[in-house]
Structures are given as structure tokens and as C-alpha cells.
Amino acid sequence: MPYCKVKNANIYYEEMGTGKPIIMIHGFTPDHRLMSGCMEPIFEDIPGWRRIYLDLPGMGQTKDYDQICNSDDMLEAVINFIETLVPNQDYLIAGESYGGYITRGIINRHKDRIGGAALICPLIIPEHKRRILPEHFVVHSDREFMDTLSEEQISDFSANQVVLDEYNWKRYSEEIVAGCKIADYDFLSKIQRNYGFSTNIDELVFDKPTVFTLGRQDAVVGYIDAFRILDNYPRATFAILDRAGHNLQIEQALLFESLMREWLERVTEFGF
Numbered sequence: 001m002p003y004c005k006v007k008n009a010n011i012y013y014e015e016m017g018t019g020k021p022i023i024m025i026h027g028f029t030p031d032h033r034l035m036s037g038c039m040e041p042i043f044e045d046i047p048g049w050r051r052i053y054l055d056l057p058g059m060g061q062t063k064d065y066d067q068i069c070n071s072d073d074m075l076e077a078v079i080n081f082i083e084t085l086v087p088n089q090d091y092l093i094a095g096e097s098y099g100g101y102i103t104r105g106i107i108n109r110h111k112d113r114i115g116g117a118a119l120i121c122p123l124i125i126p127e128h129k130r131r132i133l134p135e136h137f138v139v140h141s142d143r144e145f146m147d148t149l150s151e152e153q154i155s156d157f158s159a160n161q162v163v164l165d166e167y168n169w170k171r172y173s174e175e176i177v178a179g180c181k182i183a184d185y186d187f188l189s190k191i192q193r194n195y196g197f198s199t200n201i202d203e204l205v206f207d208k209p210t211v212f213t214l215g216r217q218d219a220v221v222g223y224i225d226a227f228r229i230l231d232n233y234p235r236a237t238f239a240i241l242d243r244a245g246h247n248l249q250i251e252q253a254l255l256f257e258s259l260m261r262e263w264l265e266r267v268t269e270f271g272f
Contacts (some may be wrong), residue, residue, distance in 0.1 A: 001015065001063065001114050002015070003063075004054075004081050004084055004085055005064075005169035005170065006077055006080035006081050006084060007076070007080055008057075008065065008068050008073060008076065008080075009057045009062055009063075009064055009065040009067075009068060009077045009079070009088035010062065010063045010064040010065075011055065011057070011062045011077065011081050012032075012053040012054070012055045012060055012061035012062045012063075013032070013052060013053060013081070014032060014036065014052075014053045014130065014254065015050060015051065015052050015053075015212055016036070016040060016043070016050075016051040016053070017043060017048075017049050017050050017051055017233050018048075018050050019166070020048060020049055020050060020090075020266075020272065021049075021052055021085075021086045021089060021091040021156075021237075022049055022051050022071075022090070022091065022092040022093070022094060022241070022242045023051045023052050023054070023082055023086075023091055023092070023093045023094070023098030023106075024036070024039060024047070024052060024053045024094050024095075024099075025054065025056070025094070025095040025096070025100075025102050025103055026055075026056065026059070026095075026096055026097075026099050026179070027076065027092070027096045027099050027100075027121075027123075028059075028095030028097060028098035028123075028188065028191075029045070029059060029179070029180045029183045029188060030059065030060075030175070030176045030178075030179035030180055030183075030184070031055045031056075031060030031061070031178075031179030031183075032053035032054060032055050032080055032179075033060075033174070033175050033176075033178060033179050033194065034096060034175050034176055034179060035053050035094065035096060036053045036086075036118075036175075037123050037171060037174065038050075038110070038175070038202050038249035038250065038253070038256065038257075039051065039094065039248075039251075041253075041257060042257050042260050042261055042264075045103070046261070046264065047257050048125070049264075052085060052086075053054065054078070056074065056076055056078070056098075056099070056102075056188070057074060057187075058184045058187040058188050058191065058254050059179065059182075059183050059184070059188075060132070060170075060182065060183075061088070061100045061182075062178060065077070066077045068187075068191070069190065069191075069194060070130060070191060070195075070198075071101070071102075071105075071126070071191065071194060071195055072193030072194075072197055072198050073195060074102065074191065075102055075105040075197065076159075078106065079100055079109055079110070079181070082110070084117075085157070089113070090113050090114070090115050090272065091108070091113065091114060091115065092114065092115050092116050092117070093106060093114055093116075093118070094117070094118035094119075094120065094143050095117075095118070095119060095120065095122065096120040096121060096122075096220060096249070097120070097121050097123050097220070097246065098123050099120075099122075100119040100121070100122025100123055100253050101118060101122060101123040101197075102119060102131060103117060103122070103125075104119075104122070104201045104202065104229075105197055105201045105254075106263060107201075107204070107206050107214040108201050110206060111204060111206060112127065112260070114206075114208060115208055115209075115267055115270065115272030116129055116208045116209040116210060116266070116267040116270070116272060117206065117208065117211075117233075118210070118211050118260060118261065118263055119210070119212045119213070119215075119226075119244050119246070120213050120249055120256075121175035121213065121214060121218055121220070121221055121247075121248060121249075121268045122212065122214075122226065123221050124220075124221060124222075124225040124228065124246060125218065125225050125227050126196035126197075127195070127196065127197040129246065131221060131222050131225055131240075132222050132225055133218075133221075133222040133237075134161070134216075134217060134218070134219055134221050134222065135219065136162075136217070136219035137162065137217065137221065138158060138161075138162055138163075138164055139161075139162045139217060139242075139243050140163050140164065140165070141164040141242070142164060142165035143163075143164070143167065145165055145166045145169070146164055148215065149169070150204060156177070156272040157169060157172065160172070160176075160245070160246065160247065161245060161250075161251065162217045162243070162244065162245040162251060163214075163244075163245075164250045168247075168251060170251055171250045172247065172250060176247065187270050189249070196223065198235060198269060202228070202229045202232060203232075204232065204233050205233075205234065206232060206233055207233075207234050207235055208265045208267075208270065209235050209236075209263060209267045209269075209270075210233045210235055210236035210237070210239065211236065211237045211239070211259055211260070211263040212226055212230075212233070212236055213241065213248060213249070213251075213256060213259055214226055214238075214239065214241065214248070215240075215241060215244035215245045215246055215247075215251075216241060216242045216243075216244060217243070217244060217248070218245050218246045218248070219246070220246040221246065223240050224236070229265040235266070235270075237259065237262070237263065237266075239255075239259055240256055241256075248256045
């Protein structure tokens with residue numbers, strides 16, 4: 001199994017394909033399967049990209065992360081990982097939820113090396129009580145399928161998704177729940193107590209091709225707060241998708257994949 005030893009962690013990662021590198025950063029609690037599950041279908045007919053999926057410390061199979069105490073340390077570990085795996089190379093970056101927060105921290109440090117960014121339901125405001133969030137509700141439910149699940153499964157699925165059917169259940173189970181089951185929750189609780197960066201990461205202007213995909217029904221990070229930083233990304237497509245919660249990459253897979261392909265076209269056109 002591939003590991004990359006950095007100063008404060010031993011980071012597990014998986015690579016797909018060859019060519020220009022794209023760093024993929026998942027959200028809080030799941031593992032790299034969250035990103036590989038939604039991104040790999042995009043590259044089935046698009047060659048020339050080296051996709052690098054990592055497990056953040058405390059998640060997946062990454063180990064030896066006891067010295068990490070907060071999001072600043074988490075960011076440092078990911079930056080060290082990138083500098084080790086793609087030294088002196090330009091690259092693209094994609095991050096989901098907390099991974100989107102880490103992504104913006106990386107942009108602050110590697111702005112000149114990053115050719116474009118994809119932000120999927122990005123965490124904008126670390127403090128939960130300060131976020132502007134819609135009320136959670138289910139947009140669509142396949143009652144016949146839901147009757148096949150246990151009460152525990154229904155409770156978990158209904159709390160995290162807004163489209164409840166067999167397709168969404170299968171992907172939710174394989175790409176998200178599977179990672180959550182192996183997370184180090186004691187460690188993650190420590191990180192949540194120091195969730196925000198110690199510096200403001202949303203001051204610079206990033207003028208490379210970018211895409212924001214946001215769920216209209218996302219009750220975890222919301223979508224309204226992302227408007228606060230939109231002007232920092234003058235080359236950004238800003239898509240708010242209906243029938244989509246915090247896992248819009250699953251609930252609106254066709255739109256999501258289309259937006260990602262278009263983003264890659266803009267990146268290539270830009271000269272990356």
C-alpha cells in the first residue's frame with residue numbers, strides 16, 4: 001500500500017492515471033473513496049491526468065498523526081504531502097467540504113503553482129453556529145426501496161441525504177459510510193475543537209479556472225456563505241444545484257460530472 005511519510009503523519013494515498021497531477025482532498029470523517037467515487041467516472045474518456053487521492057490524518061488508512069492538533073497542522077501535513085509527491089510541479093486541486101477548506105489554505109501557499117481548483121460543497125465558515133443553513137428536508141424518497149432498510153439505516157440515510165433511493169444508498173454506503181466506519185473519532189473531536197485556521201485564508205484573489213458546486217438543500221455547510229468569497233475567484237463557475245444536499249456529487253451526478261469536465265476544459269484552454 002502506498003504511503004507518503006511527511007513531518008507529522010504517514011499519509012496513505014492512491015494514484016490513478018498518468019499526466020498532469022490533480023490532488024483530491026475529501027471531507028471530514030470519510031476517506032479518499034468519497035473523492036475517487038465521484039471523480040473517477042469523469043476520467044474514463046479523458047486521458048492525460050494523474051489523479052492523487054489521499055486520506056487525511058485521522059481518516060482512512062493514514063497513520064502516525066498524533067502530533068497533529070488542529071487544522072493548521074492538518075494543512076501543513078497536506079502541503080508537505082504535495083511537496084513530496086509533486087515537487088516543483090504545477091498541479092490542479094479539488095476539495096470537498098472540509099477538504100474545500102483545506103484546499104483554500106493550500107491556494108494561499110501555492111497560488112502560483114495551482115492551475116485551477118474545484119470546490120465541492122466547500123466548508124466556508126468553520127464555526128457551525130455562524131453558518132447560514134437551510135432546514136434539512138428530504139426532496140425525494142423511494143418508499144418501496146426505503147422499506148427494505150433497517151430503522152438505523154433509514155435514520156442515518158435520511159439525516160445525510162435529500163434524495164433517498166437505491167442508487168443514492170449504494171453510493172452513499174460505498175463512498176461515504178465505508179470511510180466513516182474506520183475514522184478515528186477521538187482524534188477528530190480534537191481537531192473540531194480547533195477547526196478554524198489561525199489566519200484568514202480568504203483574502204487573496206485566485207484568477208485561475210475554478211468551479212464551485214453547491215447544494216441548494218445542503219444543511220451541513222450551506223451555500224449562501226460561499227457568496228462571501230465569490231469575488232475572490234474571478235474565473236469561477238458558481239453552480240447551486242437543486243435536489244442536492246451535502247453529497248451533491250452523488251445526488252446530482254450527471255450535472256456534477258458535466259461541471260467537472262467543463263472545468264477541465266477551461267483549465268486546458270487556460271494553458272495548464
